Amino acid sequence: MTQYVYRFGGGVSDGGNGDKNLLGGKGANLDGMASIGLPVPPGFTISTPMCTVYYEQGGVFPDSLRAEVANGIAHIEGITGKKFGVAADPLLVSVRSGARASMPGMMDTVLNLGLNDDTVDGLAAISGDARFAWDSYRRFIQMYSDVVLELDHGRFEEALEIAKEDRGYTLDTEMTADDWRTLVAEYKALVVELWDGKQFPQDVHDQLWGAIGAVFGSWQSERAKVYRRLNDIPAEWGTAVNVQAMVFGNMGDTSATGVAFTRDPAKGDNAYYGEFLINAQGEDVVAGIRTPQYLTRAARETAGAKPLSMEEAMPEVYGQLARVFDLLERHYRDMQDIEFTVERGKLWMLQTRAGKRTAKAALKIAVDMANEGLITREEAILRVDPQALDQLLHPTLDPNAARDVLTKGLPASPGAASGKVVFDADTAEKANAAGESVILVRVETSPEDIHGMHAARGILTARGGMTSHAAVVARGMGRPCVSGAGTLSIIAKEKLFRIGSREVREGDIITIDGATGEVMLGAVPTVQPELAGDFGTLMVWADEGRRLKVRTNAETPLDCRTARDFGAEGIGLCRTEHMFFDAARITAVRQMILAEDEAGRRIALDKLLPEQRRDFVEIFEVMAGLPCTIRLLDPPLHEFLPHEESEFAEVAQAAGLDVETLKRRAAELHEFNPMLGHRGCRLGVTYPEIYEMQARAIFEAAVLVAEKSGDAPIPEVMIPLVATRRELELMKAVVDKAAQTVFAEQGRTIEYLVGTMIELPRAALRAAEIAEVGEFFSFGTNDLTQTTLGVSRDDAGRFLTTYVEKGIYAKDPFVSIDVEGVGELISLAAERGRSTRPDIKLGICGEHGGDPASIAFCESVGLDYVSASPYRVPIARLAAAQAALLKK
Template sequence: MNQRAKTYRKLHDIPEEWGTAVNVQAMVFGNMGNDCATGVAFTRNPSNGAKDFYGEFLVNAQGEDVVAGIRTPQELTIKARKSHGSDLPSLEEVMPSIFRELETVRHQLENHYRDMQDIEFTIQQGKLYMLQTRTGKRTAHAALQIAVDMANEGLISKSQALMRLKPDLIDQLLHPTLDPKAKKTVIAKGLPASPGAAAGKVVFSADEAVTRSENGDKVILVRIETSPDDIHGLHAAEGVLTTRGGMTSHAAVVARGMGRPCVAGAGEVKVNYSSASFEVGDVVVREGQLITIDGVTGQVMLGEVPTVPPQLSGAFGTIMSWADEFRSMQVRANAETPADARQAKEFGCEGIGLVRTEHMFFEGGRIVAMRQMILASDKTDRQAALDKLLAMQREDITELFQIMDGLPVTVRLLDPPLHEFIPHTEAEMGLVAKAAGVPLDRVRRRASELQEANPMLGHRGCRLAITYPEICEMQARAIFEAAAEVGRSAKKTPVAEVMVPLVSTLEELVQLKKVIEATAQQVQKEQGVNFTYRVGTMVELPRAALQAGRLAEQAEFFSFGTNDLTQTTYGLSRDDAGAFLPEYKAKGIVEQDPFVSLDQ
């Protein structure tokens, strides 16, 4: 297999042992004169899912001319021609009888396969030949709309509609779109080949896209036209802009399949590979400069344009309501900020399954108080810092309880090692010492004391709470005081779940559960309010998994921390395994990255 085939298999999780099919068929010619043509069509719009015959053709041409983007193709229908403002006649106008025959075939194929079809055809001397049909690639938005429409039309059932939507397609629906209120400097316009908006630094080659992406840059791949050999760059890029080609060009089809925004056929953009730049009139954009593309309008803009999150409505709302009819599993969200919690609630989450409390301590004045607690020389100083953190943590959790309105909220106690909160450069240590009001030597000494050879297996999680029970007590108090406050005013009583992280022995859970329950009783007595709470643990170590039966004697719920569980079961570092896991996949040792899949 060539590299193109290998990359395609990798992107679509196709095992090599499946082999490759080869079709053998008679040759027909669409380039024998003006009574000949060739084209590509979709039985429905692959970009938005509308029930429109959608495609392009070229008179006196072969199929490769259409998909390669060498010539700008013509539209199939009068409606599409007018919509795109094209002066070139459509197939419906040039060869009306052939168009009607193709329209009949369109319906036959879709009714037979009960799915949107991607078809290729050739017209040789006035006769229509169907070359192939296959299930058409489509954007996430189109997949959703087509599934809902076909179910409503009676072609498929509701359950079939649901099963056609892969989880990664639903994920694509959560991509942002351009903020309609934002200022835009539009420099060019092409065809809206794949919806969504993306901003990034301009690159002109697939290899450069991969290199910059691996270095943490977001990039937009700009090409005159793409070929199948660019697939690795398309995957690495946030979006793609081409100056040639139409809605069925290689760039458009692949971008739609990957969920990447794409603007195709932007003819006013003049690309110069040798100078690594492109021009639009008097505007010159060089490699590394930021641009934004909008795959819904086809616009190309200078700079980075702000985006807005998607909304739960229309076909998405319909399919999610159908999912509720069949599912037996509840879905909660990971969220620790009010913005995340609100969006999760809008998308129908049934609670928060993980609040990472450490994320709340990395902002502004909070990190100062956290560092004061870590640098404290005795329990009195540490308690003073914890009192500051208590107010901050209580405020955050109160807002989460209010947003969830009676749905359960699982709050994980402090998990990372303390050294993550202390900087390691001399300049940063000086700033910490000044902010905390302590000598620089104390910061240096404490940073040295907290240094660990293997911090992921060191003094973290429940081990911190065992060593410093006052930290556990502070966090439990913040949770329960928030529950009491919201419970007094809300119609629905908050449901607080306290999660103890990184437990490996029953005794760890027993001791910390005593601290948590004692704090709950104290808060209830002080506040004169009863609230519902549960204490559980996160199973993220092999020993905890093996001892789950004993842990269940004390834990009221389990959560599974698959990252740490994978690390400690495989003996892999998630931060370092990427250097050799591709080789393992290439040699057939593992089928998938263990951090993104579960063993069956």
């Protein structure tokens, strides 16, 4: 019989051996903490395979599981001495999710399970605190009604607020035992009203199975699906469920609960970081319902806060916690995110996991741990998510710029962002889709806001601490976040917020600084980031470990300079058509296109030659000594044509023709499907003088820069959209002739290559014969994906998300290479190309060149380089190093 339940605690372990795939992250770490002797409340884990069984059987559990769960409950009873459902000394348990990958706040939890009308009195008697018991019961009813019964959570919150208002209270802690008892009766009546006349379940075993089903069910909640999609977590992994004896942080002033990190997750400093609350349960800290206190005295003093830190208020327990921190970090060899509870002076560890961290913190922690000897340099490279570097590569607020500061909250996630204020997640998502930058402003965020948080440039909340939902999720996403801005008064119905006498409405622009906690009116200028220190150190280590070269896609001097600063080793794609759209030369381009014959085209091309030469000189000066792949004119000619009457008149005058003749010529050039029409090398075959001019400009510029700098660039002239050997043969002859002409005129030769972009399935299939002519292949994965899948990248957004959700494609094939289809063509082309030209240079230059998963594929195929946009060059460098290390 398959085993699904694994016990932990009290010296018992059922052999899960810390396997996250089996026990989930939380279950594996609970078992791990118990195995090294830490104080972990006993419990058991229902393993991840049961999640699949649960869904396959339509939400019905097998009978064998019921026997295993009963054995698990008996295990907890045996260690604690308490009995589940027995009023005299009731056992209460928590029921929590635990996927193998951390998904903070995305799935459901039920606390205090086992309370009913009888056991609440037993809890009051055994604890000696009736107020605590009835507070625990109302929390349980409220949470169970939300998570399991799926009743309107707002109605319970409203009842609580009315109860406090009627009694003149501000805080929950002012409520007495009788007040909670009265509210419990109101809650139970609410359940009857909202749950079709049914009573709140009193049988503790019914409660337990309802909670287990709800936690497994939350794996398929919309917020969990969105989080998995954003973080590439496979749906088939499923979640485990952890059932564990409750310990209570709300049993008076000697009890507490908290969340902590062994290092600063925002900056990476080797200092304890966290928050706690005296006389509270765990959700009070993370939900932002109460403002938490700092863990350490240093953090409290830095923040200028008055309430005592845990180090000051509970020094003995804090000392125990500090020792646990050190033990856990040495054991797991990574920064840990920890949840703990103090019950009447006794410390209990509820969870540990590798902590979410900002990119800056990830770099510092990885480098520091390598320097401390805790991990190797290779492990340090693998510890940093390449995509997370994006947080570091963009501008931050100019420290010298004027700032109209509205208020200041907690610096919950670093970075800065400006955008229009929006007050709900759906509006944020719609605005982002329309190309607008927005700041999501909420009283506090919840897991249901995940899609809006992802769409927003930054998040601002009125409530919550440094470990609130908003802070943790924002840090994981790389979004700036300011939380706990207490002076912020949000009036959601009127779509505005007030700070004192000042009012900000939806659509107004604000700026938030996640490094300082400042909230400013209007947009604040930015400055470029400093990429030295830990970033530079890790990049040096990464470069030592990678095989793939990393180039950039760039066609302006600024982009080239940016890319070189980020470590680019050349240009993998320079799109020459972008130069043709310049306002100063578009008229000559149109004159060339609309000309009736070669003589007319050459007149226009003579005007373009010096402009094109200057373009290449500016690029080669930045890239001197490095290879530069330059793609000759690729797009269909109709893209350059005039549309307005005034534009036709301007071109007609320049060409010496009448407007009607030009319009007729434009009509002749019209194509129904231009992306598969007269473009790429087909232009060069039809009008070789165009490619001749571009080749001449390239070689004249290269010779000029070589003479001026003494360091010649290495032009790699790329012929686009080749499908046959003969096309490339004809175009290479044009390029070679231009090169020899320039070299003869200038009295100097330079090294160059002629190759092609593989972006058609036929070219991939016929790569062996094409390689007989071409000296390099650059895989244009944007068009190769379009032509292989028969899908337009510009139009596919309407349905590709659905395709990914339904498992047709694992990821958007325009974001990450479709390995089974496009990837097989690339592998085939590489193999066949090498069969006739063993030293052929191979790379990719589509958008996939900055995608870590695609880079790993390129490493597996043995390509020579990837090419990425300037700001993704460091991402590609790190991803290439990781791919090489993992391949070993």
